[in-house]
Amino acid sequence: MAFVKLSPPDHPEAALVEAGGLRWLGQAADDGGAPVVSVHSASRGSGHEQDGSAERGRLELEELPTATPDEQAGEEFGRALARTHGWLALQRGAEDDGPTPTAAHEGFGALPPEHPAQTPAYFGPAEQPLVMGTGAHASWGAFLALERLDPMLQGLVPELSAADARLLHAARDRIAAGELDDAEPPALIHGDLWSGNVLWTPAASGAVHSGAVRGTLIDPAAHTGHRETDIAFLHLFGLPQLDAVMCGYQQEFPLAEGWQDRIGLHQFFCLGVHWLLFGGSYRGPTLRAAEQVLQL
Numbered sequence: 001m002a003f004v005k006l007s008p009p010d011h012p013e014a015a016l017v018e019a020g021g022l023r024w025l026g027q028a029a030d031d032g033g034a035p036v037v038s039v040h041s042a043s044r045g046s047g048h049e050q051d052g053s054a055e056r057g058r059l060e061l062e063e064l065p066t067a068t069p070d071e072q073a074g075e076e077f078g079r080a081l082a083r084t085h086g087w088l089a090l091q092r093g094a095e096d097d098g099p100t101p102t103a104a105h106e107g108f109g110a111l112p113p114e115h116p117a118q119t120p121a122y123f124g125p126a127e128q129p130l131v132m133g134t135g136a137h138a139s140w141g142a143f144l145a146l147e148r149l150d151p152m153l154q155g156l157v158p159e160l161s162a163a164d165a166r167l168l169h170a171a172r173d174r175i176a177a178g179e180l181d182d183a184e185p186p187a188l189i190h191g192d193l194w195s196g197n198v199l200w201t202p203a204a205s206g207a208v209h210s211g212a213v214r215g216t217l218i219d220p221a222a223h224t225g226h227r228e229t230d231i232a233f234l235h236l237f238g239l240p241q242l243d244a245v246m247c248g249y250q251q252e253f254p255l256a257e258g259w260q261d262r263i264g265l266h267q268f269f270c271l272g273v274h275w276l277l278f279g280g281s282y283r284g285p286t287l288r289a290a291e292q293v294l295q296l
Contacts, residue, residue: 002040003064005126007057012045013119014129015057020114021191021222022061025084028188033084034077035216037199038062044116067213069200074241077198077215078248085187085227086253092185108143108186109136110224121147123192123221124273130155132221140184140226144269145176152272159275164287171268171290180265180296182256184226191221193230194270195239215245228259232266264292 007014019042026036038061045057069077111121111134122129133147149172160168174180190197197219203212231249234242249255268289275282 001063002060003062005059005061007045007059008127008129009045009054009056011122011129012054012057013116014122014126015042015059016044016114016116017119017122018042018059018126018220020112020116021220022217023114024112024188024222025190025217025220028084028087029080029217031083031087031090032080033087034080035201035214037064037216037218061218064199064201064216067200067202069213069215069241071241071244073200073213073215074244075248075251077241078245078250079252080215081230081245082249082253085189085230088188088224089185106136106186106224107138108140108224108226109134109147110186112222121221121223123148124277126219128277130273130276136224139178139181140186141175141178141181143225145172148269149175149272152269152276155276156272159280159283164283167287167290167294168272171293174293175265175268180262180293184228184256186224187227189223189225189227189230190217190233191223191225191229192219192270193217193233195234195237198234198239200240226266227253228255228262229266231255231259232263233270235263236267236270261296264289265296268293 005015005018019039022036022039025033026038028034029036040060040062042059043057046055115121121132121134123132124130130151132151135143135147137143137146153168153172156168197217199216199218200213201216203214234245239245268286271282271286271289275286
């Protein structure tokens, strides 16, 4: 059995974009990273025809059962996610032995090797994806501001008061200036890792312990980003066993000191997208995240 997703008619390449992200994350999974749903097939759509019809892009994925995670499952997912985040660094270390298809040298914002040419990056629900930029940057702040925050802020213009706009743009400009950049290198990240994009599934036979459950990644917006972005997204909407996930993560690949203080910084973009897509209930959280950016 397969789980089928259809691309919106206005974005005929969306199935290929998602498939490329899943396959890139799958390379890290093959080396011990977080498990990823398997792609059976992906095809592009035709776009709108003159008669108004459209053949929609089609993505066929492995259909997975669900299960309830225990503490051990949470810790193992945290360790596996940390290995995903560290995977590009391992690839960089192997570059002396020959070229690798990681795009690690392209900086922050590099897209999967299979990302379709001349196609934007997407973020948000599959039926309503937002178009993001595709540029890669040496600075994480420049990437976030130019390729993520600017499209989001442009969409929000009709919703913003003058005071809201000043606050959001002040936070954006501080990020763009690189004031909050750090020594973290670009990492392969899921890019939209809220709790709904971690599917808890029964582990395959031969798992470490009987009745094992594992966290499996679905619906990515994969790119080279800052690994604290995935961590901050996990804190948005109540991931099961989050404390255990963080315990396992920190054992495998500890985050830099003060990461908790930077959660708002890394949630700023996602909260703004929620305001844009789902309405004014996200205004307050987005403005609070902007204030946190200015206080760092």
